Amino acid sequence: MKNYRPLSPSSRTIMTPGPVEAEPRVLRAMSYPVLGQFDPEFTQLMNESMEMLREVFCTANEWAFPVDGTSRSGLEAVLVSLIVPGDVVLVPIFGRFGLLLVEIAERCGAEVITLQQEWGSVFDPEVIIQSIHRHKPSLVAVVHGETSTGQMQPLGEVGTACRELDILLVTDAVATLGGTPVETDEWKLDAVIGGTQKCLSIPSGLAPITYNDRVERRLKQRRSVEKGLQNSEAESSHLRINSNYLDLSQLQDYWGPSRLNHHTEATSMQYGLHEGLQVILEEGLQARFARHKLNEEALVAGLQAMGLQLYGDKTSKLPVVTCVQIPSSVNGEFTRQMLLNHFGVEIAGSFGPLQGKIWRIGTMGYSCRKTNILQVLMALEAVLIHQGMKLPAGEGVQAALHRYTREDSIIQQAMR
Amino acid sequence: MKNYRPLSPSSRTIMTPGPVEAEPRVLRAMSYPVLGQFDPEFTQLMNESMEMLREVFCTANEWAFPVDGTSRSGLEAVLVSLIVPGDVVLVPIFGRFGLLLVEIAERCGAEVITLQQEWGSVFDPEVIIQSIHRHKPSLVAVVHGETSTGQMQPLGEVGTACRELDILLVTDAVATLGGTPVETDEWKLDAVIGGTQKCLSIPSGLAPITYNDRVERRLKQRRSVEKGLQNSEAESSHLRINSNYLDLSQLQDYWGPSRLNHHTEATSMQYGLHEGLQVILEEGLQARFARHKLNEEALVAGLQAMGLQLYGDKTSKLPVVTCVQIPSSVNGEFTRQMLLNHFGVEIAGSFGPLQGKIWRIGTMGYSCRKTNILQVLMALEAVLIHQGMKLPAGEGVQAALHRYTREDSIIQQAMR
Numbered sequence: 001m002k003n004y005r006p007l008s009p010s011s012r013t014i015m016t017p018g019p020v021e022a023e024p025r026v027l028r029a030m031s032y033p034v035l036g037q038f039d040p041e042f043t044q045l046m047n048e049s050m051e052m053l054r055e056v057f058c059t060a061n062e063w064a065f066p067v068d069g070t071s072r073s074g075l076e077a078v079l080v081s082l083i084v085p086g087d088v089v090l091v092p093i094f095g096r097f098g099l100l101l102v103e104i105a106e107r108c109g110a111e112v113i114t115l116q117q118e119w120g121s122v123f124d125p126e127v128i129i130q131s132i133h134r135h136k137p138s139l140v141a142v143v144h145g146e147t148s149t150g151q152m153q154p155l156g157e158v159g160t161a162c163r164e165l166d167i168l169l170v171t172d173a174v175a176t177l178g179g180t181p182v183e184t185d186e187w188k189l190d191a192v193i194g195g196t197q198k199c200l201s202i203p204s205g206l207a208p209i210t211y212n213d214r215v216e217r218r219l220k221q222r223r224s225v226e227k228g229l230q231n232s233e234a235e236s237s238h239l240r241i242n243s244n245y246l247d248l249s250q251l252q253d254y255w256g257p258s259r260l261n262h263h264t265e266a267t268s269m270q271y272g273l274h275e276g277l278q279v280i281l282e283e284g285l286q287a288r289f290a291r292h293k294l295n296e297e298a299l300v301a302g303l304q305a306m307g308l309q310l311y312g313d314k315t316s317k318l319p320v321v322t323c324v325q326i327p328s329s330v331n332g333e334f335t336r337q338m339l340l341n342h343f344g345v346e347i348a349g350s351f352g353p354l355q356g357k358i359w360r361i362g363t364m365g366y367s368c369r370k371t372n373i374l375q376v377l378m379a380l381e382a383v384l385i386h387q388g389m390k391l392p393a394g395e396g397v398q399a400a401l402h403r404y405t406r407e408d409s410i411i412q413q414a415m416r
Numbered sequence: 417m418k419n420y421r422p423l424s425p426s427s428r429t430i431m432t433p434g435p436v437e438a439e440p441r442v443l444r445a446m447s448y449p450v451l452g453q454f455d456p457e458f459t460q461l462m463n464e465s466m467e468m469l470r471e472v473f474c475t476a477n478e479w480a481f482p483v484d485g486t487s488r489s490g491l492e493a494v495l496v497s498l499i500v501p502g503d504v505v506l507v508p509i510f511g512r513f514g515l516l517l518v519e520i521a522e523r524c525g526a527e528v529i530t531l532q533q534e535w536g537s538v539f540d541p542e543v544i545i546q547s548i549h550r551h552k553p554s555l556v557a558v559v560h561g562e563t564s565t566g567q568m569q570p571l572g573e574v575g576t577a578c579r580e581l582d583i584l585l586v587t588d589a590v591a592t593l594g595g596t597p598v599e600t601d602e603w604k605l606d607a608v609i610g611g612t613q614k615c616l617s618i619p620s621g622l623a624p625i626t627y628n629d630r631v632e633r634r635l636k637q638r639r640s641v642e643k644g645l646q647n648s649e650a651e652s653s654h655l656r657i658n659s660n661y662l663d664l665s666q667l668q669d670y671w672g673p674s675r676l677n678h679h680t681e682a683t684s685m686q687y688g689l690h691e692g693l694q695v696i697l698e699e700g701l702q703a704r705f706a707r708h709k710l711n712e713e714a715l716v717a718g719l720q721a722m723g724l725q726l727y728g729d730k731t732s733k734l735p736v737v738t739c740v741q742i743p744s745s746v747n748g749e750f751t752r753q754m755l756l757n758h759f760g761v762e763i764a765g766s767f768g769p770l771q772g773k774i775w776r777i778g779t780m781g782y783s784c785r786k787t788n789i790l791q792v793l794m795a796l797e798a799v800l801i802h803q804g805m806k807l808p809a810g811e812g813v814q815a816a817l818h819r820y821t822r823e824d825s826i827i828q829q830a831m832r
Binding site for chain 2: 008033069195352
């Protein structure tokens with residue numbers, strides 16, 4: 001055989017909108033020996049993860065569990081399980097991941113109606129609500145935190161409007177879950193999809209979802225037990241979902257007390273999820289959101305003191321992603337490569353119309369900490385100066401430090 | 417928050433047909449820090465895994481990569497990407513996982529024709545070939561190793577027949593890959609799906625697949641670039657695949673040199689796959705198959721010396737799963753529980769018509785080793801005697817030991 005170098009990944013400071021650095025405790029958990037998927041120790045761990053997911057999703061929903069795949073497997077599981085071909089689906093688009101929802105919904109056979117908002121801003125909720133009244137879709141699918149543009153859509157009023165008209169509201173909270181409030185019940189979100197590799201700081205590979213009894217009723221109408229496990233033909237619905245792997249009615253039977261065999265659960269990823277959720281609840285959601293906010297403010301202060309311009313509407317800024325306009329005097333991709341190769345720091349570019357126009361800096365989960373913020377500011381300054389850009393050297397990191405020490409003195413005063 | 421016990425899974429001897437014990441080196445690899453998915457270090461690792469997968473699949477195919485999900489995500493990815501609704505698909509069924517192929521193909525919109533073989537045996541290849549000539553399907557989907565019955569279907573002649581008629585042959589090798597030969601090219605298999613948590617001894621969560629240029633041509637006709645990444649409408653096909661997550665044409669763009677963004681790769685699982693494939697190639701495929709065969713023979717010798725009856729046709733026995741008829745004097749589920757609770761040993765029951773009738777003992781991957789075989793035989797004997805069954809105490813383990821020492825003396829002679 002060919003000789004491959006033994007696996008030994010370099011240590012990186014990952015300041016992208018995901019995947020971000022995983023919690024060290026999560027990585028340790030993933031190295032524990034495997035348990036069988038129906039081992040009582042393992043099913044107890046699954047039940048505990050469901051309990052913890054309910055807390056993280058701020059919901060009293062019975063169903064909160066992960067789909068075995070990356071975040072978009074969770075999006076597709078919810079959409080393919082709820083959309084009957086021919087259904088009208090409304091998707092308000094304010095960035096790339098709105099386009100992804102359209103893409104998935106169309107492939108599920110939906111007649112998709114879109115609303116377009118200029119990238120870099122979000123919708124006035126009234127605009128979405130008017131469109132809901134006009135088109136009476138059976139389902140609205142919307143992104144909460146749009147990482148491609150660094151914007152966050154307010155959802156409470158849209159949720160109320162959907163509930164009044166008995167329309168299902170499906171929310172992509174992949175970027176926001178665990179980093180900023182996602183109020184599933186208060187905002188009347190019927191199904192919410194999260195991602196592990198962003199603010200939860202668990203490696204990519206699972207998509208935690210939650211849904212309420214309104215969704216469960218629709219799933220029940222489409223429930224089909226797998227042929228190899230059926231007791232009668234009555235266990236097959238004529239509205240059978242067009243996927244086996246992503247069929248939520250089957251996944252629910254597997255995660256529920258009947259434990260009906262479906263896939264072979266990804267044991268090690270489940271260890272990581274369980275440990276990661278414990279870390280999050282030990283920190284506390286409010287403290288975690290405050291930490292994300294503080295580090296975002298320090299980053300923004302540093303970038304602005306450096307003379308850089310942020311991209312997008314400030315009033316609807318996504319607190320866990322900061323978009324920066326690439327100055328005309330530097331090369332965006334060269335900057336990213338220098339950051340990675342000389343400083344071990346990773347930041348992101350963007351997609352479609354924003355490619356080459358902005359950098360995106362994430363402040364998510366375990367990556368969202370003071371040492372990382374200060375490092376990315378110092379490294380970025382050095383790379384910009386190296387390319388001949390004129391900027392007030394040293395001021396970026398001082399502005400960030402000032403934000404942290406101000407916080408420190410507030411905390412010290414409060415503790416007196 | 418509620419206080420959960422710190423994660424600390426018990427050590428188990430897992431002798432089921434999967435998930436089995438993971439290689440310790442694989443578990444260690446999974447605990448390394450995360451890399452960004454487009455970090456050059458990570459894309460190199462992806463390329464190396466593709467190279468190693470080609471060796472494991474015994475193929476010169478360009479495309480060999482994992483789908484991010486459990487094994488059935490790989491089955492569905494291949495079927496949903498190849499089946500255009502209305503296509504005729506032939507599925508020869510000789511156990512539960514044949515029924516799963518029917519289930520998935522139907523949900524992809526196929527008109528499915530089935531062939532039924534009594535469980536516990538396999539098809540005479542001529543029977544499948546005649547049916548292929550009669551029905552002229554566009555695709556044949558067949559299980560190689562059927563874990564539900566412990567049987568293995570010979571595929572070479574079927575492959576030749578399909579190739580002559582330009583029909584695609586899709587093979588579920590989830591149970592066999594890495595434990596017994598899977599000759600993708602020699603048998604003319606157009607697409608093959610493996611699983612990580614069986615003979616590869618990597619935790620569940622990835623589905624390695626390979627496919628040839630015949631498959632790639634069909635994918636090309638259905639290729640659609642994602643809306644958020646499209647440069648022109650021409651990049652969307654009218655035969656667009658009914659899934660985004662499992663669209664092989666998009667996954668190929670992501671694993672290929674264009675690295676077109678799709679999902680966020682499951683970094684830690686990829687570390688595990690890379691390390692696991694290295695372990696396999698270091699052992700060598702032929703040595704690995706011989707080890708699986710030796711341990712199977714020792715297990716079978718032990719079970720028979722204990723007076724137990726095997727289930728199924730011996731001539732087509734799957735070498736990595738041994739099915740045992742549950743003696744009428746004992747309770748099958750109670751036996752499994754006692755094995756787990758008193759001895760930390762896990763064996764499996766079966767599904768559908770075989771539920772309560774047979775136990776299934778896996779000899780797969782890292783679990784397939786002498787100490788485990790001797791332990792399962794001793795523990796099973798103890799649990800059967802505890803339930804009042806009369807059997808020649810001690811003889812099972814002696815028969816297995818005899819098989820091993822015979823092998824040792826052959827090796828010693830050969831080394832002289």
